Amino acid sequence: MSEIKRTDNFNIKFTPPSSLPDKKSNEVLPHTVPQDKAEVAGKKDWTVLVYFDGQNDLRKYAVKNMLDMEKVGSTDKVNLVSQFDTGLRGTRGLPAGASRFYVTKGGGERITSKPLENLGQVDSASPKILKDFLAWGMKKFPARNYLVIVNDHGGGALGAITDRGEESDGQYMPLPPMAKAVRDAEAEAGVNKNNVMAGFDACMMSAAEVGAEFKGAAKYILGSEDSLGENGFSYDDIAKKLNSTGTDVKDPLRDAGEYIVKNQPLDSYNTVTLSLIDEKAAGRLTHAVGELSKAILNNTEDLKVLKETIRKSQRLDQVENGKVYVNFRDLADISKNIAKNSNVKDEKIKEAAARVEKAVIDAVIYERHEGQNLDEVHGMNIYAPLTEKGLHPRGYESFKPSALEFEKESSWFKALKRVIES
Numbered sequence: 001m002s003e004i005k006r007t008d009n010f011n012i013k014f015t016p017p018s019s020l021p022d023k024k025s026n027e028v029l030p031h032t033v034p035q036d037k038a039e040v041a042g043k044k045d046w047t048v049l050v051y052f053d054g055q056n057d058l059r060k061y062a063v064k065n066m067l068d069m070e071k072v073g074s075t076d077k078v079n080l081v082s083q084f085d086t087g088l089r090g091t092r093g094l095p096a097g098a099s100r101f102y103v104t105k106g107g108g109e110r111i112t113s114k115p116l117e118n119l120g121q122v123d124s125a126s127p128k129i130l131k132d133f134l135a136w137g138m139k140k141f142p143a144r145n146y147l148v149i150v151n152d153h154g155g156g157a158l159g160a161i162t163d164r165g166e167e168s169d170g171q172y173m174p175l176p177p178m179a180k181a182v183r184d185a186e187a188e189a190g191v192n193k194n195n196v197m198a199g200f201d202a203c204m205m206s207a208a209e210v211g212a213e214f215k216g217a218a219k220y221i222l223g224s225e226d227s228l229g230e231n232g233f234s235y236d237d238i239a240k241k242l243n244s245t246g247t248d249v250k251d252p253l254r255d256a257g258e259y260i261v262k263n264q265p266l267d268s269y270n271t272v273t274l275s276l277i278d279e280k281a282a283g284r285l286t287h288a289v290g291e292l293s294k295a296i297l298n299n300t301e302d303l304k305v306l307k308e309t310i311r312k313s314q315r316l317d318q319v320e321n322g323k324v325y326v327n328f329r330d331l332a333d334i335s336k337n338i339a340k341n342s343n344v345k346d347e348k349i350k351e352a353a354a355r356v357e358k359a360v361i362d363a364v365i366y367e368r369h370e371g372q373n374l375d376e377v378h379g380m381n382i383y384a385p386l387t388e389k390g391l392h393p394r395g396y397e398s399f400k401p402s403a404l405e406f407e408k409e410s411s412w413f414k415a416l417k418r419v420i421e422s
Contacts, residue, residue, distance in 0.1 A: 043142045043143050043144050044076065044077055044078060044079055044141075044142075044143045044144070045077045045078065045143060045144055045145060045242070045245065045247075045252070046077065046078045046079065046143050046144070046145050046146070046147065046242045046252075047078075047079040047081060047137065047138065047141045047142070047143035047145075047146050047147075048078065048079065048080050048081065048146075048147045048149065048238070048239070048242070049081050049082070049133070049134055049137045049138070049146065049147070049148045049149065050065075050066075050069070050080075050081070050082040050083075050149045050151055050201075050235075051082075051083055051124075051130060051133060051134075051148075051149065051150050051151060051152075051161075052065070052066065052082055052083065052084040052085065052151045052152070053085050053124035053125070053151070053152040053161050053162070053163055054084055054085050054086045054087065054091075054094075055085055055086070055087040055124060055163045055164050055165040056152070056153065056162055056163065056164045058151075058152060058153065058230065059086070059091070060091075061230045061231060061232060062084070062151055062152075062232075063091060063092050063094065063111070064231070065151060065201070065231075065232055065233070065235050066082060066084060066094075066101075066103070066111060066235075067092075067106070067108075067109070067111065068234065068235040068236040069082065069103045069235045069236065069239060070103055070104070070105060070106030070107060070111065070112065070113060071105075071106070071107055071236040071239075072105065072236050072239035072240055072243070073103055073104045073105030073106070073113075073239075074102060074103055074104060074105075075243055077242070077243050078239060078242045078243050079102070079141040079143060080102070080103035080239060081100070081101065081102055081103065081137045081140075081141055082100070082101045082103055083098060083099070083100050083101070083133040083137075084098065084099055084101065085097070085098040085122060085124040085163070085165075086098075086099075087121070087164075087165045088121070088165070092109065092110045092111055093110035093111035093112060094111050095115060095118055096121075097118055097119060097120045097121050097122070098118070098119040098120070098121075098122045098124065098129070099115035099117065099118045099119070100115060100116050100117040100118075100119070100133065100136065100137075101113045101114075101115055101116065102116055102141070117136075121165065121166075123163050123165065124152075124161060124163045124165075125161045125162055125163040125169075125170075125171065125172070125173045126163075126173070127173060127177035127178060127180065127181040128181070130150075130161070130173070130178065130181040130182075130185075131180075131181035131182075131184050131185045131188075132185075133185075134148060134181065134182060134185035134186075134189075135184070135185040135188040135189050138185060138186070138188075138189035138191050139188070139189045142189075144195065144252075145195055145196075145197075145252050145253055145256075146191060146195055146196045146197070147196075147197050147199055147238075147242075147253075147256065148182065148196060148197070148198050148199065148218070149199040149200070149201055149233070150178075150198075150199070150200050150201065150202060151201040151202070151232060151233075152201075152202055153172070153202060153203065154200055154202025154203045154204050154205045154223075154224075154228075155172055155203065155204050155325070155396070156203075156204035156205060156207035156209060156210060156328055156381055156383055157175065157207055157209035157210075157382075157383035157399070157401075157404065157406070158172055158204075158383070158393070158396050158398075158399045159171075159172030159173050159174045159175055159178065159396075159398060159399065160172055160173060160175075160178065160200065160202050160205060161173040161178070161202075169398075171396070171397060171398035172396065172398050172399070173398075174398050174399065174400065174403065175209060175210060175213040175404060175405075176213060176403055176404065176405065178213070179213040179214045179215075179217050179405075182196075182198060182214070182217040182218065183216055183217045186217070193216055193217055193218055193219060193279075194219045195219070195253070196217070196218045196219060196253075197218055197219060197220045197221075197222060197253045197256065197257055198214055198217060198218035198220070198221050198222065199221075199222040199223070199233070199257075199260070200221075200222065200223040200224070201228065201232040201233045202223070202224070202228060203224060203226070203227045203228050203317075203325075204223075204224065204225070204226065204227070204316070204317070204325065204328055204381060205221075205223030205224060206221070206222075206223035206224055206225040206273070206274070206275040206277060206364075206367075206379060206380050206381065207223070207225075207328075207380060207381045207382065207383070208282070208285060208286070208289065208331050208360075208380055208381070208382045208406060208412075209382070209383065209404055209406040209407075210223065210277075211277050211279065211282025211283075211285065211286070211363060211380070211406075212282060212283065212285075212286040212404070212405045212406035212409060212410070213404065213405050213406065214279060214282075215279060215282070215283050215405065216279075217279075218279055219253055219278075219279055220253055220254060220257050220276055220277065220278060220279065220365070221276075221277040221279060221282070222257050222260060222261070222274070222275070222276055222277075223274070223275060223277070224272075224273050224274050224275070225273040225274075225275055225316065225330070225367070225369070225377060225379055225380060225381045226271070226273040226316045226317060226328075226369075226374070226377070226381070227267075227271075227316075227317050227325075228267070228274075229266075229267025229268055229269070229271075230267075231265070231267070233260065233264070234263065234264065234265055237263060238256075238260060241256060241259050241260075241263075242256060254276070254365065257276040257365070257366070258276055258365070258366045260274070260276075261274045261275065261276050261366050261367065261368050262366075262368060264368070266370060266371075269371060269372075270370070270371060271369075271370060271371025271372070271374065272368060272369065272370050272371065273316075273367075273368075273369045273371075273374060273377055273379075274367065274368055274369075275364050275366070275367040275368075275379040275380060276364070276365045276366045276367070277363055277364060277365065277379075277380065278362075278363055278364075278365050281359070281362045281363035282363045284359055284362065284363070285356070285359040285360060285362070285363045285380075286405075286406055286409045286410050287359075287409065287410075288352070288355045288356045288358075288359040289331075289356055289359075289382075289406075289410040289412055290409055290410035290411060290412075291352045291355065291356075292335070292338075292349065292352040292353055292355075292356050292415070293410055293411040293412050293414065293415035294352075294411070294415075295346065295348045295349040295352045296349060296415040296418060296419065297411065297414065297415050297418060298348075299346050299349060301345060301346070302343075302344050302345055302346050302349060303418065303419050303422030304422045305341065305343045305344055306338065306344065306349070306419050306422075307386060307419045307420070307422055309334070309337050309338050309341050309344070310329065310334055310337075310338075310384055310386060310419070311386055312337065313329050313330065313333045313334040313337050313376070313384075314329055314330035314333040314334075314374075314375070314376035314377060315328070315329055316328040316329065316330065316377075316381055327383055327384060327385035327386075327390045327393075328381045328382070328383055328384070329381065329382060329384045330376055330377050330378055330380070330381060330382075331356065331360050331378075331380050331381060331382040332356075332357050332360040332361065332376075332378035332379070332380065333376040333377075333378065334353075334382070334384065335353040335354070335356040335357035335360065336353075336354075336357050338350060338353035339351075339353040339354040339357060360378060360379070360380050361378070363380065364378065364379035364380055367379030382412070384416065385416070385420075386419070386420055387420060388417075388420055388421075391413060391416070391417060391420070401413040
């Protein structure tokens with residue numbers, strides 16, 4: 001049996017997860033909301049909106065995640081809402097195509113929540129499909145706080161969500177239209193981004209490029225700096241936490257985000273790299289990276305030293321054996337190493353690098369990393385290939401560096417190209 005990480009090219013051994021429950025539970029949690037009471041007057045404390053793209057090799061793990069949601073179900077405090085795309089064939093109680101659910105308590109081996117809508121065959125990597133689901137969920141199930149979760153493959157700067165159905169080209173949804181989909185949904189539903197946390201149950205999404213792109217889309221961003229194991233988030237644990245949060249909590253979004261980071265289970269390699277990012281501070285980080293890029297572009301003498309310094313900095317996804325994901329590195333470690341390198345002669349570069357390191361520390365509200373070869377992980381990656389081919393990776397044609405808000409504001413890839421050519 002093989003583990004499938006939430007990137008799109010893993011195939012490595014793992015210890016199988018514990019088996020799913022073998023009996024349907026009839027137990028009812030206090031305040032559990034039955035299906036016919038799904039639409040209630042007023043706002044609940046939370047609406048959790050989970051976007052499952054099951055048209056790829058993560059399908060069975062996504063089903064397990066939704067079964068975990070049914071272990072708790074929606075309550076009088078928390079709406080659990082999902083869209084699940086199974087493609088041409090249904091599975092484990094899920095119908096074929098993309099369906100929208102108000103998740104109710106189940107507890108067995110099959111999904112028992114009844115679909116509120118069936119959309120038929122769709123391309124779940126389409127920004128419009130994502131936007132329509134989020135706008136529908138926010139309007140139909142209003143709440144004081146929203147946790148939006150993308151459950152699929154992820155690739156940081158490269159994007160996330162890959163649909164292998166006939167309706168799709170199989171490419172990642174790029175970051176710019178993804179973030180726009182969230183902003184447009186909020187605008188349509190009349191939701192303030194300060195009431196939203198964007199979570200990525202996907203690999204590599206705690207990234208400087210993600211933080212820049214999601215400006216104005218969410219108050220906080222929750223994601224993994226490195227790979228995330230196939231089992232993903234612990235949805236039943238998250239639901240229980242949200243139900244137990246008191247009204248006296250000053251910042252429920254931050255409280256929930258920190259809880260998820262602290263309690264994320266280790267993957268089959270006994271590793272975890274999960275972070276909670278402040279959206280405003282991520283914007284300041286983009287500016288700091290821009291100052292570093294400017295200093296690099298004005299330099300001619302230190303480029304080879306910078307290239308070697310970046311190469312030796314904390315690399316992520318090391319089991320990828322030379323594939324594209326080895327081009328992700330820890331941004332704080334890159335910056336620290338440049339700032340402290342006596343072979344870098346340009347003081348402007350070193351000073352700018354030190355400011356980037358500080359900006360990362362400010363942007364990462366809380367991070368947790370455990371596992372081997374992760375000593376210099378600080379909570380946020382950046383795409384830092386050191387070859388021209390890496391700037392245009394094969395199989396990721398939807399990745400356009402110049403289209404990223406991060407690049408428009410920081411010129412990082414322009415500076416990196418200068419380093420590559422040295």
